[in-house]
Amino acid sequence: MKINISGMGCVCALGADTREITKNMYTASSAFVLPEGRVGSVYAKTHPVFQAPQKILDRKREDESFGFLFLRTAADEALLQAGLTREILQTARVGVIAGTTVNASFNCFDFYKAWRGGEQTAFAPLLQYLDTPLSGALQKYYGLTGAQLTVVTACASGTDAIGLGAQWIEQDICDVVLAGACDEINITPYTGFIRLMVASPKRCAPFSLGRAGMNIGEGAGVFVLESGKFLSARNGSAMGYILGYGTCVDAWHITAPDPEGKGLIRAMRFAMRDAGVTPADIAFINAHGTGTQDNDAAEARVFHALIAGVPVMASKSVTGHTLGAAGAVEAALCLLSLNVRMIPAAANFTGVDPALNLTPVIQNTAIEKEIAMSDSLAFGGCNSVIVIGSQRYSHG
Amino acid sequence: MGKSALYINAAAFTADGNGLEKYFEAKNLRRMDVFTKLAVKAAARCLRAAEMDLRAEKNIALIISTGYGPVTRTCDFFNSIIDDGEEYARPLAFSMTVHNAAVASVSRLLNIKGPCLSVSNMETSFQSALLAAAAWLRKGMADRVLLGAVDEIHSVAEKVLQTHPEEFAHIYDTMRQAGAAFFIVSLENSPGAVALPELSVHATPLNPSADAFHLAKHTELLLDYDDVGRIAADFIKTELARTGHDIMSVFESADGARLLHTASDGERARIQKELGFLFSGVQEEAVSESADWTASSFAKLKEHGLINFFTSGSTGEVKSCIHTLAMLREEGNGLAFLFPDIKRVISLVPASHSYGMIFGLIVPKILGLPVVIKPPIPVIQWEDVLQEGDLLVAFPMFLKQLTELNFQFPRGVAVLTSTAPCPDDLIDKLYAGGMRRLVEIYGASEGGAFGWREKSGHPFTLLPFWNAEITGGMLEAITRRQTPMRVRIPDRVEIDSEGKFKPIGRIDQAVQVAGINVFPQKVETILKTHPAVRDAAVRRMRPDEGERLKAFIVLQEGYIEHEILPGLRAFMKEKLTVHETPRRITFGSELPVTDFGKRRDW
Numbered sequence: 001m002k003i004n005i006s007g008m009g010c011v012c013a014l015g016a017d018t019r020e021i022t023k024n025m026y027t028a029s030s031a032f033v034l035p036e037g038r039v040g041s042v043y044a045k046t047h048p049v050f051q052a053p054q055k056i057l058d059r060k061r062e063d064e065s066f067g068f069l070f071l072r073t074a075a076d077e078a079l080l081q082a083g084l085t086r087e088i089l090q091t092a093r094v095g096v097i098a099g100t101t102v103n104a105s106f107n108c109f110d111f112y113k114a115w116r117g118g119e120q121t122a123f124a125p126l127l128q129y130l131d132t133p134l135s136g137a138l139q140k141y142y143g144l145t146g147a148q149l150t151v152v153t154a155c156a157s158g159t160d161a162i163g164l165g166a167q168w169i170e171q172d173i174c175d176v177v178l179a180g181a182c183d184e185i186n187i188t189p190y191t192g193f194i195r196l197m198v199a200s201p202k203r204c205a206p207f208s209l210g211r212a213g214m215n216i217g218e219g220a221g222v223f224v225l226e227s228g229k230f231l232s233a234r235n236g237s238a239m240g241y242i243l244g245y246g247t248c249v250d251a252w253h254i255t256a257p258d259p260e261g262k263g264l265i266r267a268m269r270f271a272m273r274d275a276g277v278t279p280a281d282i283a284f285i286n287a288h289g290t291g292t293q294d295n296d297a298a299e300a301r302v303f304h305a306l307i308a309g310v311p312v313m314a315s316k317s318v319t320g321h322t323l324g325a326a327g328a329v330e331a332a333l334c335l336l337s338l339n340v341r342m343i344p345a346a347a348n349f350t351g352v353d354p355a356l357n358l359t360p361v362i363q364n365t366a367i368e369k370e371i372a373m374s375d376s377l378a379f380g381g382c383n384s385v386i387v388i389g390s391q392r393y394s395h396g
Numbered sequence: 397m398g399k400s401a402l403y404i405n406a407a408a409f410t411a412d413g414n415g416l417e418k419y420f421e422a423k424n425l426r427r428m429d430v431f432t433k434l435a436v437k438a439a440a441r442c443l444r445a446a447e448m449d450l451r452a453e454k455n456i457a458l459i460i461s462t463g464y465g466p467v468t469r470t471c472d473f474f475n476s477i478i479d480d481g482e483e484y485a486r487p488l489a490f491s492m493t494v495h496n497a498a499v500a501s502v503s504r505l506l507n508i509k510g511p512c513l514s515v516s517n518m519e520t521s522f523q524s525a526l527l528a529a530a531a532w533l534r535k536g537m538a539d540r541v542l543l544g545a546v547d548e549i550h551s552v553a554e555k556v557l558q559t560h561p562e563e564f565a566h567i568y569d570t571m572r573q574a575g576a577a578f579f580i581v582s583l584e585n586s587p588g589a590v591a592l593p594e595l596s597v598h599a600t601p602l603n604p605s606a607d608a609f610h611l612a613k614h615t616e617l618l619l620d621y622d623d624v625g626r627i628a629a630d631f632i633k634t635e636l637a638r639t640g641h642d643i644m645s646v647f648e649s650a651d652g653a654r655l656l657h658t659a660s661d662g663e664r665a666r667i668q669k670e671l672g673f674l675f676s677g678v679q680e681e682a683v684s685e686s687a688d689w690t691a692s693s694f695a696k697l698k699e700h701g702l703i704n705f706f707t708s709g710s711t712g713e714v715k716s717c718i719h720t721l722a723m724l725r726e727e728g729n730g731l732a733f734l735f736p737d738i739k740r741v742i743s744l745v746p747a748s749h750s751y752g753m754i755f756g757l758i759v760p761k762i763l764g765l766p767v768v769i770k771p772p773i774p775v776i777q778w779e780d781v782l783q784e785g786d787l788l789v790a791f792p793m794f795l796k797q798l799t800e801l802n803f804q805f806p807r808g809v810a811v812l813t814s815t816a817p818c819p820d821d822l823i824d825k826l827y828a829g830g831m832r833r834l835v836e837i838y839g840a841s842e843g844g845a846f847g848w849r850e851k852s853g854h855p856f857t858l859l860p861f862w863n864a865e866i867t868g869g870m871l872e873a874i875t876r877r878q879t880p881m882r883v884r885i886p887d888r889v890e891i892d893s894e895g896k897f898k899p900i901g902r903i904d905q906a907v908q909v910a911g912i913n914v915f916p917q918k919v920e921t922i923l924k925t926h927p928a929v930r931d932a933a934v935r936r937m938r939p940d941e942g943e944r945l946k947a948f949i950v951l952q953e954g955y956i957e958h959e960i961l962p963g964l965r966a967f968m969k970e971k972l973t974v975h976e977t978p979r980r981i982t983f984g985s986e987l988p989v990t991d992f993g994k995r996r997d998w
Contacts, residue, residue, distance in 0.1 A: 112471065153513050154514070188474075192485075247537075380514075
């Protein structure tokens with residue numbers, strides 16, 4: 001397939017929009033801070049997170065979550081880039097697909113604690129959680145009424161959201177799809193990953209020898225996907241393309257990936273077949289690369305087996321693991337890198353792990369090819385992969 | 397929602413996650429929470445219904461929708477942070493808090509290795525999952541999708557709802573239900589598949605997966621998996637649609653009887669098995685409906701101190717039958733002596749019916765007995781349900797079906813029957829089938845239980861909480877000893893000096909035909925003397941039908957309706973007056989009766 005990307009927006013620790021992010025990703029400048037004030041946790045003094053820029057956090061309205069704030073901020077940027085106004089959107093069949101983990105879960109810990117303790121507490125958090133599913137909230141925000149869907153395939157949600165959005169365009173379900181994902185720092189995953197012993201108090205070091213786990217991050221990425229017919233009718237232009245999508249489950253374990261990465265291999269093969277590309281066409285792969293022992297080992301094994309020699313971008317070293325948003329944030333970083341023609345260096349790499357025998361890209365590296373691949377691995381053994389073409393990509 | 401229609405090849409619904417050991421090794425089920433168990437059980441049942449072997453099936457995708465996700469596990473993790481402190485919070489509880497937990501376990505236990513997705517969109521979650529399934533199928537990512545919806549009752553919302561209902565007024569929903577519904581969907585209209593119907597909107601934020609549950613429960617009935625099953629399923633589909641999901645009527649109808657009772661032994665065993673399977677989804681629904689009725693009847697009783705058991709009686713007209721709590725207590729206390737050695741009550745009758753209220757609720761409460769509600773489906777494995785010391789609160793139609801299926805009672809099971817007369821031959825057959833003891837209650841919604849008997853051919857004994865009003869050896873009326881209640885006996889009943897009584901016929905009031913009094917019962921008696929007539933019912937036409945009598949006639953075996961009609965007309969002309977002669981004759985294989993075996997209009 002070849003689905004137009006006419007706009008893109010992103011918020012993460014690297015910056016408040018794609019311009020800022022492009023500047024900061026080549027210098028590894030991102031906000032790695034202790035989340036005191038954000039999560040009421042003893043770990044907030046020991047385990048830093050990759051936090052969204054303060055100027056974005058300051059914009060939060062009382063009746064919205066941080067996650068939704070990131071999502072609408074990224075969506076506003078994406079629509080602005082695409083040149084799509086609310087008026088134009090009213091003339092199109094517009095779908096909304098949003099991925100998340102925290103923002104579709106019963107995440108009201110403070111409410112729960114107060115309520116369980118018998119305190120007089122307002123029920124607003126509970127009602128808000130019941131009333132507004134994420135994609136529905138974004139739809140409402142733009143006054144839209146078409147198809148909508150919230151993906152909750154844990155950390156593969158963002159990749160799935162974009163892949164499904166591309167299929168909705170390909171199958172003529174919609175003229176325009178807003179596809180993306182968001183997540184925010186929240187006590188449940190923050191404490192949970194620390195207690196699972198897979199979160200590091202230091203900056204994460206994907207694929208490195210002695211890597212000590214992930215850092216939690218937050219943010220959102222949103223793409224405007226558009227049919228060729230609608231795009232040309234309004235004289236719009238594409239800034240890139242979604243070329244392929246594949247997903248497959250390991251059927252292995254709730255938290256650990258299949259060590260042989262069988263599900264990931266099937267997903268990658270499907271995505272490459274969908275895109276009509278071979279490993280030789282691929283400029284780089286944005287790895288899931290969380291910096292945990294198991295994840296990086298499984299991925300390295302698959303990369304060697306299926307796409308040996310393809311450079312590996314490990315962006316979680318500068319964004320943290322933005323959970324449900326990761327696939328969307330990283331797809332944005334992929335397209336930015338493709339269009340700038342340079343892979344940003346992974347930070348914090350401390351040396352090659354002989355068990356992995358894999359060195360990610362650790363210097364900003366120029367590229368010639370026009371295609372990138374991005375994979376996401378999730379709790380539950382779900383593996384999702386998308387293939388992205390640059391603005392210059394002209395095949396198909 | 398797209399260009400090509402989706403077809404459902406199999407469906408399954410479950411309201412509980414119990415019994416997974418039947419499908420999986422225990423070691424695979426350890427630490428599994430309710431959310432995941434629900435999903436795994438419904439998915440396994442759905443694959444079984446589709447007869448799919450996943451070792452051979454490569455091209456299947458899995459999509460699961462949920463409004464809340466594993467909310468109990470999320471609260472467990474919260475509790476563990478609050479109670480134990482973050483440093484000791486349980487990591488395993490955390491790993492099961494993600495919505496994707498159901499996909500993880502279903503794919504692992506059922507060996508699905510294709511594309512997988514979790515979606516959540518509160519009350520439109522299932523619709524979202526359908527959109528995703530359609531996209532994947534059209535894309536060729538899979539030939540079929542195992543598509544599920546799973547939700548628990550949100551424990552926190554539920555508790556807040558109970559204490560602060562006003563907070564939820566805008567989304568209030570009485571049908572809150574935990575469950576899982578799974579479907580096999582494809583783009584292919586294969587034999588036995590049904591097209592996905594338009595979803596009826598049942599879902600709310602308090603019952604987010606209701607549309608999927610509703611669809612699965614009803615689709616399950618329409619789907620089958622071999623020819624015998626197809627006949628049974630078509631029949632059930634037609635019958636349930638006709639009767640508004642009244643389970644017993646499926647077995648009461650003539651077609652049902654033919655299906656079950658004219659087949660060879662081997663065929664019958666298969667049909668029974670298929671029916672049992674087809675009904676497995678309805679069972680849970682029937683139990684939950686019955687439990688709801690019971691709960692709401694009990695709540696009304698507690699709130700108002702009285703309850704109105706509406707009855708349609710034999711006339712078809714709804715009548716009020718108001719019982720106060722004191723009346724029910726008097727009746728319950730007066731009946732308790734009948735059940736000295738019962739350990740558990742299995743009730744097939746909801747408490748919205750006076751019989752169900754007394755024997756499924758009041759008497760067990762007085763005796764401190766546990767009650768299990770079961771649907772009146774004869775084909776389920778009753779030998780696994782019943783155990784020594786049980787009292788099965790049933791009714792003749794159900795018991796008749798059980799005996800016709802040659803059911804053998806496990807040791808030590810007593811049976812209670814009421815709502816309609818239990819024929820002597822049925823009582824004998826039940827005893828022959830190993831039933832320990834039968835108690836037949838003679839009564840009416842107007843007054844509750846009047847008398848009881850245990851053996852065929854025996855008279856009834858008036859229950860001790862009644863005083864009898866006797867005129868000329870006939871029981872005219874009875875009066876409660878403690879509470880103000882007087883009931884005219886609806887039948888003609890002979891009674892002796894010891895209070896033993898025998899109903900000998902209904903009191904059917906004379907009706908006027910063209911200004912002349914006629915007696916339908918007399919006409920029935922005369923019609924039944926014709927050699928071709930096995931049974932007959934006579935009543936006055938409804939106003940929309942005319943001003944005369946009408947007859948419903950069941951012929952003896954070997955007689956053909958259109959052949960016997962001229963002779964029958966001649967017979968009636970000879971034996972009946974003009975006013976007594978039924979103007980319209982309807983033939984059928986059984987007299988029309990209500991769900992509880994009482995006669996009804998046709």
